[in-house]
Amino acid sequence: MIRIIGGGLAGCEAAWQAARRGVRVTLHEMRPSTPTAVHHTDGLAELVCSNSFRGDKLDNAVGLLKEEMRRLDSLILAMAESTRVPAGAALAVDREQFSRAVTAAVESHPLINVVRGEVTAIPDATPADPVILATGPLTSPALSAEIVRLVGREHLAFYDAISPIVLAESIDRSIVFRASRWDRSFRGEGAAEPAGPACGVDDGQGDYLNCPLSKSDYDAFYDALAGAESATVHDFDTATFFEGCLPIEVMAHRGRDTLRFGPMKPVGLTDPRTGRFPYAAVQLRQDTLAGDHFSLVGFQTQLKWGEQARVLRMIPGLAQAEFVRFGMVHRNTFINGPTVLEDTWQVRGRPGLYFAGQVSGVEGYVESAASGLAAGMSAACAALGQTFVPPPRTTALGALGFYVSHADPSTYQPTNITFGIMEALPNPPRGRVERKTAVSMRALSDLEQWRQAQD
Ligand SMILES: Cc1cc2nc3c(=O)[nH]c(=O)nc-3n(C[C@H](O)[C@H](O)[C@H](O)COP(=O)(O)OP(=O)(O)OC[C@H]3O[C@@H](n4cnc5c(N)ncnc54)[C@H](O)[C@@H]3O)c2cc1C
Numbered sequence: 001m002i003r004i005i006g007g008g009l010a011g012c013e014a015a016w017q018a019a020r021r022g023v024r025v026t027l028h029e030m031r032p033s034t035p036t037a038v039h040h041t042d043g044l045a046e047l048v049c050s051n052s053f054r055g056d057k058l059d060n061a062v063g064l065l066k067e068e069m070r071r072l073d074s075l076i077l078a079m080a081e082s083t084r085v086p087a088g089a090a091l092a093v094d095r096e097q098f099s100r101a102v103t104a105a106v107e108s109h110p111l112i113n114v115v116r117g118e119v120t121a122i123p124d125a126t127p128a129d130p131v132i133l134a135t136g137p138l139t140s141p142a143l144s145a146e147i148v149r150l151v152g153r154e155h156l157a158f159y160d161a162i163s164p165i166v167l168a169e170s171i172d173r174s175i176v177f178r179a180s181r182w183d184r185s186f187r188g189e190g191a192a193e194p195a196g197p198a199c200g201v202d203d204g205q206g207d208y209l210n211c212p213l214s215k216s217d218y219d220a221f222y223d224a225l226a227g228a229e230s231a232t233v234h235d236f237d238t239a240t241f242f243e244g245c246l247p248i249e250v251m252a253h254r255g256r257d258t259l260r261f262g263p264m265k266p267v268g269l270t271d272p273r274t275g276r277f278p279y280a281a282v283q284l285r286q287d288t289l290a291g292d293h294f295s296l297v298g299f300q301t302q303l304k305w306g307e308q309a310r311v312l313r314m315i316p317g318l319a320q321a322e323f324v325r326f327g328m329v330h331r332n333t334f335i336n337g338p339t340v341l342e343d344t345w346q347v348r349g350r351p352g353l354y355f356a357g358q359v360s361g362v363e364g365y366v367e368s369a370a371s372g373l374a375a376g377m378s379a380a381c382a383a384l385g386q387t388f389v390p391p392p393r394t395t396a397l398g399a400l401g402f403y404v405s406h407a408d409p410s411t412y413q414p415t416n417i418t419f420g421i422m423e424a425l426p427n428p429p430r431g432r433v434e435r436k437t438a439v440s441m442r443a444l445s446d447l448e449q450w451r452q453a454q455d
Helices: 009-019 061-071 075-082 095-107 141-151 215-227 248-253 305-312 365-383 396-406 432-454
Strands: 002-005 025-029 052-055 090-093 112-116 131-133 156-162 165-167 177-179 208-213 280-286 293-296 323-325 328-334 353-355
Touching (some): 002 009, 002 365, 009 025, 009 075, 009 095, 009 112, 009 365, 052 061, 052 365, 061 396, 061 432, 075 090, 075 095, 090 095, 095 112, 131 365, 208 215, 215 305, 353 365
Parallel strands (some): 002 025, 002 131, 131 353
Antiparallel strands (some): 052 090, 156 328, 165 323, 177 208, 208 280
Protein backbone atom coordinates (compact mmCIF):
# COMPACT_ATOMS: atom_id res chain seq x y z
CA MET A 1 0.00 0.00 0.00
CA ILE A 2 1.14 3.56 -0.77
CA ARG A 3 0.51 6.41 1.64
CA ILE A 4 0.27 9.83 0.06
CA ILE A 5 0.24 12.94 2.23
CA GLY A 6 -1.58 15.87 0.61
CA GLY A 7 -4.69 15.77 -1.59
CA GLY A 8 -3.66 18.56 -3.97
CA LEU A 9 -2.82 18.37 -7.66
CA ALA A 10 0.27 16.22 -7.11
CA GLY A 11 -1.22 13.95 -4.44
CA CYS A 12 -4.41 13.20 -6.41
CA GLU A 13 -2.49 12.51 -9.62
CA ALA A 14 -0.04 10.25 -7.77
CA ALA A 15 -2.92 8.35 -6.13
CA TRP A 16 -4.62 7.89 -9.48
CA GLN A 17 -1.48 6.62 -11.20
CA ALA A 18 -0.74 4.13 -8.43
CA ALA A 19 -4.33 2.90 -8.24
CA ARG A 20 -4.59 2.37 -12.00
CA ARG A 21 -1.58 0.05 -11.64
CA GLY A 22 -3.52 -1.96 -9.10
CA VAL A 23 -1.79 -0.60 -5.98
CA ARG A 24 -3.89 0.28 -2.95
CA VAL A 25 -3.55 3.93 -1.80
CA THR A 26 -4.34 5.86 1.37
CA LEU A 27 -4.51 9.58 0.60
CA HIS A 28 -4.29 11.94 3.59
CA GLU A 29 -5.72 15.47 3.32
CA MET A 30 -5.75 17.79 6.32
CA ARG A 31 -8.51 20.11 5.12
CA PRO A 32 -11.12 20.96 6.35
CA SER A 33 -10.05 20.23 9.97
CA THR A 34 -6.70 22.00 9.45
CA PRO A 35 -7.04 24.84 6.91
CA THR A 36 -4.31 26.64 4.98
CA ALA A 37 -3.99 30.38 4.45
CA VAL A 38 -5.17 30.20 0.84
CA HIS A 39 -7.45 27.17 0.32
CA HIS A 40 -11.16 28.01 0.69
CA THR A 41 -12.84 24.63 0.36
CA ASP A 42 -12.50 21.03 1.55
CA GLY A 43 -12.23 19.86 -2.09
CA LEU A 44 -9.25 17.90 -3.36
CA ALA A 45 -7.06 19.58 -6.02
CA GLU A 46 -8.30 23.07 -5.21
CA LEU A 47 -6.79 25.72 -7.50
CA VAL A 48 -5.76 28.53 -5.21
CA CYS A 49 -4.99 31.33 -7.68
CA SER A 50 -5.31 31.43 -11.45
CA ASN A 51 -7.81 29.05 -13.08
CA SER A 52 -5.39 28.45 -15.96
CA PHE A 53 -3.20 25.46 -16.80
CA ARG A 54 -1.46 27.73 -19.34
CA GLY A 55 -0.71 27.19 -23.03
CA ASP A 56 -1.99 24.11 -24.81
CA LYS A 57 -0.02 23.87 -28.04
CA LEU A 58 2.98 21.75 -28.94
CA ASP A 59 5.17 24.76 -29.72
CA ASN A 60 5.26 25.61 -26.04
CA ALA A 61 6.78 23.47 -23.33
CA VAL A 62 3.82 23.40 -20.97
CA GLY A 63 1.61 22.38 -23.91
CA LEU A 64 3.99 19.48 -24.52
CA LEU A 65 4.03 18.49 -20.84
CA LYS A 66 0.24 18.40 -20.84
CA GLU A 67 0.16 16.27 -23.99
CA GLU A 68 2.61 13.81 -22.41
CA MET A 69 0.40 13.65 -19.32
CA ARG A 70 -2.71 13.01 -21.44
CA ARG A 71 -0.91 10.09 -23.06
CA LEU A 72 -0.15 8.70 -19.62
CA ASP A 73 -3.82 8.88 -18.59
CA SER A 74 -3.49 11.84 -16.26
CA LEU A 75 -6.50 12.34 -14.00
CA ILE A 76 -5.82 16.07 -13.60
CA LEU A 77 -5.74 16.64 -17.36
CA ALA A 78 -8.87 14.59 -17.96
CA MET A 79 -10.79 16.53 -15.31
CA ALA A 80 -9.41 19.84 -16.63
CA GLU A 81 -10.68 19.02 -20.13
CA SER A 82 -14.11 18.19 -18.78
CA THR A 83 -14.43 21.53 -16.95
CA ARG A 84 -12.71 23.74 -19.53
CA VAL A 85 -13.71 27.42 -19.99
CA PRO A 86 -12.75 29.69 -22.94
CA ALA A 87 -9.23 31.13 -22.47
CA GLY A 88 -7.54 31.68 -25.81
CA ALA A 89 -4.72 29.24 -26.47
CA ALA A 90 -4.63 28.29 -22.79
CA LEU A 91 -6.36 25.46 -20.94
CA ALA A 92 -8.41 27.15 -18.21
CA VAL A 93 -11.09 25.56 -16.05
CA ASP A 94 -14.04 26.36 -13.84
CA ARG A 95 -12.15 25.95 -10.57
CA GLU A 96 -15.08 24.67 -8.49
CA GLN A 97 -16.27 22.15 -11.04
CA PHE A 98 -12.69 21.01 -11.55
CA SER A 99 -12.06 20.35 -7.87
CA ARG A 100 -15.43 18.61 -7.51
CA ALA A 101 -14.67 16.37 -10.50
CA VAL A 102 -11.24 15.37 -9.15
CA THR A 103 -12.68 14.75 -5.68
CA ALA A 104 -15.45 12.54 -7.05
CA ALA A 105 -13.04 10.53 -9.21
CA VAL A 106 -10.57 9.95 -6.37
CA GLU A 107 -13.14 9.24 -3.66
CA SER A 108 -15.05 6.76 -5.81
CA HIS A 109 -11.98 4.76 -6.86
CA PRO A 110 -12.16 1.35 -5.18
CA LEU A 111 -8.41 1.25 -4.47
CA ILE A 112 -8.14 4.76 -2.98
CA ASN A 113 -9.06 5.52 0.61
CA VAL A 114 -9.21 9.24 1.44
CA VAL A 115 -8.46 10.01 5.10
CA ARG A 116 -9.09 13.52 6.40
CA GLY A 117 -6.79 14.97 9.04
CA GLU A 118 -3.33 16.49 9.37
CA VAL A 119 -0.30 14.19 9.25
CA THR A 120 2.30 15.57 11.64
CA ALA A 121 5.08 12.98 11.29
CA ILE A 122 6.57 11.34 8.21
CA PRO A 123 5.28 7.76 8.18
CA ASP A 124 7.78 4.90 7.96
CA ALA A 125 8.43 4.06 4.34
CA THR A 126 9.78 0.94 2.65
CA PRO A 127 9.87 0.00 -1.04
CA ALA A 128 6.95 -2.37 -0.42
CA ASP A 129 4.98 0.33 1.43
CA PRO A 130 6.08 3.65 -0.06
CA VAL A 131 5.18 7.13 1.17
CA ILE A 132 4.81 10.21 -1.05
CA LEU A 133 5.00 13.67 0.53
CA ALA A 134 2.87 15.98 -1.62
CA THR A 135 1.87 18.63 0.89
CA GLY A 136 2.44 21.62 -1.37
CA PRO A 137 3.79 25.12 -0.81
CA LEU A 138 1.71 25.48 2.36
CA THR A 139 2.84 22.29 4.07
CA SER A 140 1.60 22.45 7.66
CA PRO A 141 4.15 23.76 10.17
CA ALA A 142 4.37 20.46 12.11
CA LEU A 143 5.15 18.43 9.01
CA SER A 144 7.48 21.16 7.72
CA ALA A 145 9.53 20.74 10.89
CA GLU A 146 9.72 16.98 10.24
CA ILE A 147 10.83 17.59 6.67
CA VAL A 148 13.57 19.91 7.89
CA ARG A 149 14.76 17.11 10.16
CA LEU A 150 14.61 14.63 7.28
CA VAL A 151 16.47 16.63 4.66
CA GLY A 152 18.99 17.97 7.13
CA ARG A 153 18.81 21.59 6.11
CA GLU A 154 16.53 24.60 6.40
CA HIS A 155 13.73 24.96 3.85
CA LEU A 156 14.13 27.68 1.40
CA ALA A 157 11.17 30.01 1.50
CA PHE A 158 10.10 32.82 -0.79
CA TYR A 159 6.96 34.84 -1.22
CA ASP A 160 4.41 34.57 -3.96
CA ALA A 161 1.32 36.69 -4.56
CA ILE A 162 -2.14 36.04 -6.09
CA SER A 163 -4.41 38.14 -8.33
CA PRO A 164 -7.77 39.69 -7.43
CA ILE A 165 -11.07 38.49 -8.98
CA VAL A 166 -13.99 40.80 -9.80
CA LEU A 167 -17.69 40.17 -10.36
CA ALA A 168 -18.47 40.22 -14.11
CA GLU A 169 -21.61 42.34 -13.74
CA SER A 170 -19.62 45.07 -11.98
CA ILE A 171 -17.34 45.59 -15.04
CA ASP A 172 -18.30 48.59 -17.20
CA ARG A 173 -18.81 47.03 -20.66
CA SER A 174 -19.13 50.46 -22.28
CA ILE A 175 -15.41 50.97 -21.54
CA VAL A 176 -13.76 47.54 -21.74
CA PHE A 177 -13.48 45.71 -25.07
CA ARG A 178 -13.27 42.02 -25.84
CA ALA A 179 -10.20 41.16 -27.90
CA SER A 180 -7.46 38.62 -28.38
CA ARG A 181 -3.90 39.84 -28.44
CA TRP A 182 -2.98 39.99 -32.12
CA ASP A 183 -6.47 38.61 -32.76
CA ARG A 184 -5.42 35.09 -31.88
CA SER A 185 -8.02 32.81 -30.46
CA PHE A 186 -8.04 29.38 -28.86
CA ARG A 187 -8.38 27.51 -32.17
CA GLY A 188 -6.24 30.01 -34.08
CA GLU A 189 -2.92 29.02 -35.58
CA GLY A 190 0.39 30.41 -34.48
CA ALA A 191 -0.53 31.56 -30.99
CA ALA A 192 2.70 32.31 -29.22
CA GLU A 193 3.94 30.55 -26.13
CA PRO A 194 2.87 32.42 -23.01
CA ALA A 195 5.84 34.33 -21.67
CA GLY A 196 6.49 31.92 -18.82
CA PRO A 197 4.89 33.10 -15.62
CA ALA A 198 2.19 30.99 -14.07
CA CYS A 199 0.30 34.07 -12.90
CA GLY A 200 1.67 36.45 -15.50
CA VAL A 201 0.98 38.12 -18.80
CA ASP A 202 -0.90 36.77 -21.82
CA ASP A 203 -1.62 33.40 -20.40
CA GLY A 204 -3.18 32.09 -23.59
CA GLN A 205 -4.45 34.40 -26.27
CA GLY A 206 -8.02 35.49 -26.81
CA ASP A 207 -11.32 35.59 -24.98
CA TYR A 208 -10.19 38.43 -22.71
CA LEU A 209 -11.86 41.65 -21.63
CA ASN A 210 -9.44 44.55 -21.95
CA CYS A 211 -9.44 47.77 -19.94
CA PRO A 212 -7.76 50.53 -22.02
CA LEU A 213 -5.68 53.22 -20.28
CA SER A 214 -4.66 56.56 -21.81
CA LYS A 215 -1.34 58.11 -20.74
CA SER A 216 -3.06 60.26 -18.13
CA ASP A 217 -5.03 57.24 -16.82
CA TYR A 218 -1.78 55.28 -16.59
CA ASP A 219 0.14 58.07 -14.83
CA ALA A 220 -2.61 58.51 -12.23
CA PHE A 221 -2.85 54.74 -11.71
CA TYR A 222 0.93 54.37 -11.44
CA ASP A 223 1.24 57.17 -8.87
CA ALA A 224 -1.56 55.70 -6.75
CA LEU A 225 -0.03 52.21 -6.93
CA ALA A 226 3.48 53.34 -6.12
CA GLY A 227 2.17 55.20 -3.06
CA ALA A 228 -0.24 52.53 -1.82
CA GLU A 229 0.25 50.63 1.41
CA SER A 230 1.27 46.95 1.41
CA ALA A 231 -0.20 44.40 3.79
CA THR A 232 2.75 42.25 4.78
CA VAL A 233 6.13 42.47 3.13
CA HIS A 234 7.32 46.06 3.17
CA ASP A 235 10.93 45.49 2.32
CA PHE A 236 10.99 45.14 -1.46
CA ASP A 237 14.74 44.62 -1.51
CA THR A 238 14.95 41.66 0.83
CA ALA A 239 11.67 39.82 0.14
CA THR A 240 12.28 37.06 -2.40
CA PHE A 241 9.53 36.62 -4.99
CA PHE A 242 9.29 34.11 -7.83
CA GLU A 243 10.17 36.34 -10.81
CA GLY A 244 7.24 35.07 -12.86
CA CYS A 245 4.74 36.06 -10.20
CA LEU A 246 5.91 39.48 -9.00
CA PRO A 247 3.32 41.64 -7.25
CA ILE A 248 2.35 44.66 -9.35
CA GLU A 249 3.56 47.08 -6.68
CA VAL A 250 6.99 45.41 -6.71
CA MET A 251 7.09 45.82 -10.49
CA ALA A 252 5.98 49.44 -10.11
CA HIS A 253 8.88 50.09 -7.75
CA ARG A 254 11.26 48.89 -10.49
CA GLY A 255 10.31 51.78 -12.79
CA ARG A 256 7.46 53.82 -14.22
CA ASP A 257 7.17 51.77 -17.42
CA THR A 258 7.82 48.29 -16.03
CA LEU A 259 4.09 47.49 -15.90
CA ARG A 260 3.56 48.74 -19.47
CA PHE A 261 6.10 46.16 -20.60
CA GLY A 262 4.64 43.52 -18.28
CA PRO A 263 1.03 42.78 -17.31
CA MET A 264 -0.24 46.12 -18.71
CA LYS A 265 1.35 45.58 -22.13
CA PRO A 266 -1.01 47.07 -24.76
CA VAL A 267 0.58 45.77 -27.98
CA GLY A 268 -1.64 43.54 -30.09
CA LEU A 269 -4.80 44.77 -28.35
CA THR A 270 -6.65 46.97 -30.84
CA ASP A 271 -9.39 49.06 -29.24
CA PRO A 272 -12.27 48.82 -31.75
CA ARG A 273 -13.34 52.38 -30.93
CA THR A 274 -10.01 53.97 -31.85
CA GLY A 275 -8.53 51.33 -34.16
CA ARG A 276 -5.27 51.67 -32.15
CA PHE A 277 -3.49 50.03 -29.27
CA PRO A 278 -4.16 51.92 -26.02
CA TYR A 279 -1.26 53.44 -24.01
CA ALA A 280 -1.60 50.56 -21.52
CA ALA A 281 -4.16 47.82 -20.90
CA VAL A 282 -5.34 45.51 -18.14
CA GLN A 283 -6.62 42.10 -19.27
CA LEU A 284 -9.45 40.31 -17.49
CA ARG A 285 -9.77 36.54 -17.91
CA GLN A 286 -12.97 34.57 -17.36
CA ASP A 287 -12.61 32.61 -14.14
CA THR A 288 -15.79 30.52 -13.99
CA LEU A 289 -17.72 28.52 -16.58
CA ALA A 290 -20.77 30.68 -15.97
CA GLY A 291 -18.67 33.73 -16.80
CA ASP A 292 -19.67 35.54 -13.61
CA HIS A 293 -16.11 36.07 -12.30
CA PHE A 294 -13.07 37.58 -14.04
CA SER A 295 -9.50 37.66 -12.74
CA LEU A 296 -7.05 40.49 -13.43
CA VAL A 297 -4.31 38.80 -15.46
CA GLY A 298 -0.84 39.21 -13.94
CA PHE A 299 -2.18 41.49 -11.19
CA GLN A 300 -1.00 39.53 -8.17
CA THR A 301 -0.60 41.94 -5.28
CA GLN A 302 -0.01 42.26 -1.58
CA LEU A 303 -1.61 45.68 -1.14
CA LYS A 304 -3.96 46.09 1.82
CA TRP A 305 -7.48 45.18 0.70
CA GLY A 306 -8.83 48.73 1.09
CA GLU A 307 -5.89 50.02 -0.93
CA GLN A 308 -6.46 47.37 -3.63
CA ALA A 309 -10.08 48.45 -4.03
CA ARG A 310 -9.10 52.14 -4.20
CA VAL A 311 -6.22 51.71 -6.65
CA LEU A 312 -7.74 49.04 -8.92
CA ARG A 313 -10.99 51.00 -9.27
CA MET A 314 -8.91 53.68 -11.02
CA ILE A 315 -8.58 51.28 -13.98
CA PRO A 316 -11.05 52.33 -16.70
CA GLY A 317 -13.95 49.87 -16.67
CA LEU A 318 -13.40 48.88 -13.03
CA ALA A 319 -14.65 52.05 -11.29
CA GLN A 320 -17.58 50.11 -9.80
CA ALA A 321 -15.77 46.75 -9.53
CA GLU A 322 -16.94 44.38 -6.82
CA PHE A 323 -14.13 42.17 -5.60
CA VAL A 324 -14.94 38.49 -5.19
CA ARG A 325 -11.42 37.90 -3.92
CA PHE A 326 -8.58 40.29 -3.21
CA GLY A 327 -4.98 39.56 -4.12
CA MET A 328 -2.67 38.36 -1.35
CA VAL A 329 0.83 37.17 -0.51
CA HIS A 330 1.68 33.66 0.56
CA ARG A 331 4.67 31.64 1.66
CA ASN A 332 6.09 28.96 -0.61
CA THR A 333 7.85 25.98 0.98
CA PHE A 334 10.05 23.70 -1.09
CA ILE A 335 13.02 21.44 -0.61
CA ASN A 336 16.31 21.93 -2.39
CA GLY A 337 15.58 19.13 -4.86
CA PRO A 338 19.11 18.48 -6.16
CA THR A 339 20.44 17.82 -2.65
CA VAL A 340 17.53 15.55 -1.69
CA LEU A 341 16.03 13.75 -4.69
CA GLU A 342 16.85 11.11 -7.28
CA ASP A 343 15.39 11.56 -10.77
CA THR A 344 12.80 8.94 -9.73
CA TRP A 345 11.46 11.52 -7.18
CA GLN A 346 12.72 9.24 -4.39
CA VAL A 347 14.66 10.71 -1.48
CA ARG A 348 18.35 9.78 -1.79
CA GLY A 349 19.29 6.96 0.52
CA ARG A 350 15.66 6.51 1.70
CA PRO A 351 14.12 3.76 -0.47
CA GLY A 352 10.34 4.05 -0.49
CA LEU A 353 10.14 7.76 0.40
CA TYR A 354 9.22 10.26 -2.31
CA PHE A 355 8.41 13.96 -2.77
CA ALA A 356 5.98 15.32 -5.37
CA GLY A 357 4.40 18.65 -6.27
CA GLN A 358 5.45 22.15 -5.40
CA VAL A 359 7.20 21.06 -2.19
CA SER A 360 9.54 18.92 -4.32
CA GLY A 361 10.86 22.04 -6.04
CA VAL A 362 8.75 22.39 -9.17
CA GLU A 363 6.65 25.47 -9.94
CA GLY A 364 3.09 25.56 -11.29
CA TYR A 365 -0.13 23.58 -11.41
CA VAL A 366 0.84 21.47 -14.42
CA GLU A 367 4.36 20.80 -13.18
CA SER A 368 3.02 19.83 -9.73
CA ALA A 369 0.53 17.40 -11.24
CA ALA A 370 3.22 16.07 -13.60
CA SER A 371 5.61 15.36 -10.75
CA GLY A 372 2.75 13.60 -8.93
CA LEU A 373 2.21 11.49 -12.03
CA ALA A 374 5.87 10.46 -12.18
CA ALA A 375 6.20 9.92 -8.42
CA GLY A 376 2.97 7.89 -8.38
CA MET A 377 4.28 5.63 -11.16
CA SER A 378 7.67 5.38 -9.48
CA ALA A 379 6.24 4.46 -6.06
CA ALA A 380 3.80 1.99 -7.63
CA CYS A 381 6.70 0.22 -9.35
CA ALA A 382 8.50 -0.03 -5.99
CA ALA A 383 5.38 -1.43 -4.31
CA LEU A 384 5.05 -4.01 -7.09
CA GLY A 385 8.72 -5.01 -6.84
CA GLN A 386 9.48 -3.53 -10.28
CA THR A 387 12.24 -1.14 -11.35
CA PHE A 388 11.13 2.34 -12.37
CA VAL A 389 13.18 3.81 -15.20
CA PRO A 390 12.50 7.56 -15.39
CA PRO A 391 11.25 8.98 -18.71
CA PRO A 392 14.09 10.12 -21.01
CA ARG A 393 15.37 13.69 -20.73
CA THR A 394 14.16 14.33 -24.26
CA THR A 395 10.62 14.36 -22.80
CA ALA A 396 9.22 17.24 -20.75
CA LEU A 397 8.36 14.87 -17.90
CA GLY A 398 11.87 13.39 -17.85
CA ALA A 399 13.47 16.85 -18.11
CA LEU A 400 11.51 18.05 -15.09
CA GLY A 401 12.65 15.08 -12.98
CA PHE A 402 16.21 15.60 -14.14
CA TYR A 403 16.14 19.33 -13.30
CA VAL A 404 14.75 18.76 -9.82
CA SER A 405 17.45 16.20 -9.05
CA HIS A 406 20.45 17.61 -10.95
CA ALA A 407 20.26 21.43 -11.11
CA ASP A 408 22.91 23.47 -9.29
CA PRO A 409 21.86 23.24 -5.62
CA SER A 410 23.65 26.45 -4.66
CA THR A 411 21.36 28.60 -6.82
CA TYR A 412 18.32 26.32 -6.89
CA GLN A 413 14.93 27.86 -7.70
CA PRO A 414 11.72 25.96 -8.50
CA THR A 415 11.06 25.91 -12.21
CA ASN A 416 8.24 25.89 -14.70
CA ILE A 417 8.79 23.48 -17.57
CA THR A 418 10.67 25.17 -20.44
CA PHE A 419 12.35 23.89 -23.58
CA GLY A 420 15.56 25.21 -22.03
CA ILE A 421 15.73 22.33 -19.54
CA MET A 422 15.13 19.68 -22.21
CA GLU A 423 17.85 18.03 -24.26
CA ALA A 424 18.58 20.07 -27.40
CA LEU A 425 18.05 18.58 -30.86
CA PRO A 426 21.27 17.54 -32.65
CA ASN A 427 20.23 19.25 -35.92
CA PRO A 428 17.46 21.72 -35.08
CA PRO A 429 15.32 23.31 -37.83
CA ARG A 430 15.85 27.03 -38.35
CA GLY A 431 12.52 28.62 -37.35
CA ARG A 432 11.68 29.10 -33.67
CA VAL A 433 8.24 27.49 -33.89
CA GLU A 434 9.55 24.68 -36.13
CA ARG A 435 12.38 24.01 -33.65
CA LYS A 436 10.04 23.80 -30.68
CA THR A 437 7.56 21.65 -32.55
CA ALA A 438 10.38 19.30 -33.58
CA VAL A 439 11.49 18.97 -29.93
CA SER A 440 7.89 18.13 -29.04
CA MET A 441 7.56 15.54 -31.79
CA ARG A 442 10.75 13.82 -30.64
CA ALA A 443 9.50 13.95 -27.05
CA LEU A 444 6.19 12.29 -27.89
CA SER A 445 7.89 9.59 -29.90
CA ASP A 446 10.42 8.90 -27.10
CA LEU A 447 7.64 8.96 -24.51
CA GLU A 448 5.76 6.28 -26.44
CA GLN A 449 8.83 4.03 -26.60
CA TRP A 450 9.46 4.56 -22.89
CA ARG A 451 5.82 3.86 -22.04
CA GLN A 452 5.87 0.59 -23.93
CA ALA A 453 9.11 -0.49 -22.25
CA GLN A 454 7.68 0.49 -18.86
CA ASP A 455 4.44 -1.53 -19.28
C1 LIG B 1 -1.29 31.25 -3.21
C2 LIG B 1 -0.73 30.45 -4.33
C3 LIG B 1 -1.00 30.81 -5.61
C4 LIG B 1 -0.52 30.03 -6.69
N1 LIG B 1 -0.89 30.37 -7.93
C5 LIG B 1 -0.56 29.58 -8.96
C6 LIG B 1 -1.07 29.86 -10.26
O1 LIG B 1 -1.80 30.81 -10.46
N2 LIG B 1 -0.72 29.04 -11.27
C7 LIG B 1 0.10 27.97 -11.07
O2 LIG B 1 0.37 27.25 -12.05
N3 LIG B 1 0.60 27.68 -9.85
C8 LIG B 1 0.30 28.46 -8.78
N4 LIG B 1 0.77 28.19 -7.53
C9 LIG B 1 1.80 27.16 -7.36
C10 LIG B 1 1.34 25.69 -7.37
O3 LIG B 1 1.12 25.30 -8.69
C11 LIG B 1 0.12 25.40 -6.52
O4 LIG B 1 0.41 25.64 -5.20
C12 LIG B 1 -0.32 23.93 -6.67
O5 LIG B 1 -1.56 23.78 -6.04
C13 LIG B 1 0.70 22.97 -6.11
O6 LIG B 1 0.19 21.67 -6.14
P1 LIG B 1 0.56 20.66 -4.96
O7 LIG B 1 -0.22 19.43 -5.20
O8 LIG B 1 2.03 20.57 -4.85
O9 LIG B 1 0.06 21.40 -3.62
P2 LIG B 1 -1.43 21.73 -3.14
O10 LIG B 1 -2.32 21.82 -4.31
O11 LIG B 1 -1.32 22.90 -2.23
O12 LIG B 1 -1.83 20.45 -2.31
C14 LIG B 1 -1.21 20.12 -1.11
C15 LIG B 1 -2.27 19.59 -0.17
O13 LIG B 1 -1.64 19.08 1.01
C16 LIG B 1 -2.44 19.41 2.13
N5 LIG B 1 -1.56 19.36 3.30
C17 LIG B 1 -0.58 20.22 3.66
N6 LIG B 1 0.03 19.79 4.79
C18 LIG B 1 -0.58 18.64 5.15
C19 LIG B 1 -0.41 17.72 6.23
N7 LIG B 1 0.52 17.90 7.17
N8 LIG B 1 -1.22 16.64 6.31
C20 LIG B 1 -2.19 16.41 5.37
N9 LIG B 1 -2.40 17.26 4.33
C21 LIG B 1 -1.59 18.35 4.22
C22 LIG B 1 -2.99 20.77 1.78
O14 LIG B 1 -4.18 21.04 2.49
C23 LIG B 1 -3.24 20.66 0.28
O15 LIG B 1 -4.54 20.25 -0.03
C24 LIG B 1 0.32 28.93 -6.44
C25 LIG B 1 0.63 28.61 -5.13
C26 LIG B 1 0.10 29.32 -4.08
C27 LIG B 1 0.38 28.93 -2.68
